[in-house]
Amino acid sequence: MTNILLLMFSAIFIENFIFSKFYGCCPFLGVSEKPDTALGMGMAVTFVMTVSSAATYGVYQILAMFGLEYLKTIAFILVIAGLVQFIEMFLRRFIPALYSSLGIFLPLITTNCAVLGAALVNIQNGHTFLESIAFGFSAAIGFTMAIVIFAGVRVRLRGANPPKCFKGMPLALITAGLIAMAFLGFSGMSIG
Amino acid sequence: MEWTNIIFAVIVFAVLGGAIGALLAIASRVFAVPRNEKAEEITEVLPGANCGGCGYSGCAALAEAIATGKAKPNSCTVGGSEVAEKVAAIMGIEAEHTVRMRAQVMCSGTKDHSKQKYDYQGITDCQSAMQLGGGSRLCPNGCLGLGTCVSKCPFGAIEVRDGVAFVDYNKCQGCGVCVAACPKHIIKLIPFNAKHWVGCMSVEKGALTRTYCDVGCIGCRICEKNCEAGAIKIDGFLASIDYDKCTGCDVCISKCPRKIIWSGTTQARNPVIKL
Numbered sequence: 001m002t003n004i005l006l007l008m009f010s011a012i013f014i015e016n017f018i019f020s021k022f023y024g025c026c027p028f029l030g031v032s033e034k035p036d037t038a039l040g041m042g043m044a045v046t047f048v049m050t051v052s053s054a055a056t057y058g059v060y061q062i063l064a065m066f067g068l069e070y071l072k073t074i075a076f077i078l079v080i081a082g083l084v085q086f087i088e089m090f091l092r093r094f095i096p097a098l099y100s101s102l103g104i105f106l107p108l109i110t111t112n113c114a115v116l117g118a119a120l121v122n123i124q125n126g127h128t129f130l131e132s133i134a135f136g137f138s139a140a141i142g143f144t145m146a147i148v149i150f151a152g153v154r155v156r157l158r159g160a161n162p163p164k165c166f167k168g169m170p171l172a173l174i175t176a177g178l179i180a181m182a183f184l185g186f187s188g189m190s191i192g
Numbered sequence: 193m194e195w196t197n198i199i200f201a202v203i204v205f206a207v208l209g210g211a212i213g214a215l216l217a218i219a220s221r222v223f224a225v226p227r228n229e230k231a232e233e234i235t236e237v238l239p240g241a242n243c244g245g246c247g248y249s250g251c252a253a254l255a256e257a258i259a260t261g262k263a264k265p266n267s268c269t270v271g272g273s274e275v276a277e278k279v280a281a282i283m284g285i286e287a288e289h290t291v292r293m294r295a296q297v298m299c300s301g302t303k304d305h306s307k308q309k310y311d312y313q314g315i316t317d318c319q320s321a322m323q324l325g326g327g328s329r330l331c332p333n334g335c336l337g338l339g340t341c342v343s344k345c346p347f348g349a350i351e352v353r354d355g356v357a358f359v360d361y362n363k364c365q366g367c368g369v370c371v372a373a374c375p376k377h378i379i380k381l382i383p384f385n386a387k388h389w390v391g392c393m394s395v396e397k398g399a400l401t402r403t404y405c406d407v408g409c410i411g412c413r414i415c416e417k418n419c420e421a422g423a424i425k426i427d428g429f430l431a432s433i434d435y436d437k438c439t440g441c442d443v444c445i446s447k448c449p450r451k452i453i454w455s456g457t458t459q460a461r462n463p464v465i466k467l
Contacts, residue, residue: 078208086219089220090223092223159314
């Protein structure tokens with residue numbers, strides 16, 4: 001149990017997907033204009049990443065049976081894309097409220113590298129089934145935290161008056177770098 | 193590498209792909225949501241700007257609301273009567289008459305005409321400026337000129353010139369997003385072909401308005417007396433024009449001592465309306 005809690009803490013803070021591994025930078029920069037939409041994106045990623053961690057664990061076991069581990073990346077992309085489509089249809093039919101709140105974010109993360117990254121890291125670190133789900137969930141929580149923090153900062157940046165050459169994306173990138181450096185503080189902690 | 197590896201890889205991926213494909217095909221049947229055909233037709237007709245001026249999140253959401261009877265066919269201000277008629281035809285009901293509107297910033301107090309309380313150097317946003325004693329402008333009903341409406345306008349029709357926001361009528365679609373965004377509430381929707389308007393929102397007494405601004409309405413009633421059509425009324429020291437009655441005779445423009453009754457068709461201050 002402590003093992004899983006440590007794994008989750010480490011996935012959220014120390015090995016934060018965005019600030020230390022640099023996975024999922026595309027939605028991080030693209031969907032962080034407003035805290036509300038950032039939270040929506042984070043929720044969608046959390047949902048998909050948790051489910052896909054479980055699904056890819058199963059798929060990997062099938063691949064391993066046939067000695068096809070080297071094809072895991074392609075298989076994962078296929079499975080995740082199919083899974084997201086399936087979840088989308090399922091939600092639209094049975095939980096329309098959740099569907100409309102996740103909205104366009106669900107199809108957007110079909111090919112999100114953070115989701116694929118979580119699946120691959122699970123394999124790399126030899127996580128068990130439970131650990132895989134815990135890691136996927138907490139890595140996504142870390143992603144959500146990062147994107148919401150960043151969206152909050154960007155709201156303040158919008159009113160700022162920087163030199164013209166820094167306006168918009170350059171300033172956003174610099175800010176993201178500064179937050180990443182702050183998160184570097186966590187990597188000094190050794191856990192386990 | 194043995195050739196069986198390749199065969200296995202092909203088979204496993206074919207099965208995997210086939211299984212996912214079949215799952216999705218079944219799911220799309222089982223989880224199919226009954227679509228509202230009328231809503232889709234209406235979505236086609238709507239302008240598709242997703243400006244949110246109607247109060248719904250986008251054109252598709254409005255179409256849904258119209259199809260289910262929650263919104264009127266003429267709810268789209270951007271599309272005007274043309275779209276309203278098409279939507280009404282789809283719904284099989286008579287369209288109510290709609291007038292194309294345009295946004296008008298009811299302030300004439302450019303920088304050299306109006307006085308400032310203090311030098312504002314904060315965030316360039318009217319909402320933020322409002323937190324500091326209602327903005328830097330002395331007149332409580334004057335344009336702050338920090339461009340909250342400019343950033344909100346989905347059609348890029350507003351710009352700030354000399355400290356006052358201006359609407360480019362030829363770009364304005366009359367969605368009313370800026371009207372809701374303006375913290376001073378000095379943007380109004382007026383009929384697109386309204387010839388004249390009063391470029392001031394100051395309801396203070398004339399003497400007070402004079403201290404704020406060189407071009408504020410002082411409620412002198414000269415326009416009211418001179419308007420032959422009886423279209424101008426003074427209400428609380430502020431002239432307002434009844435656009436239905438206005439004949440566009442230009443008398444008020446020449447009589448106004450403060451030069452704040454403007455014409456969309458003759459004067460160069462604003463872009464000319466193409467009627």
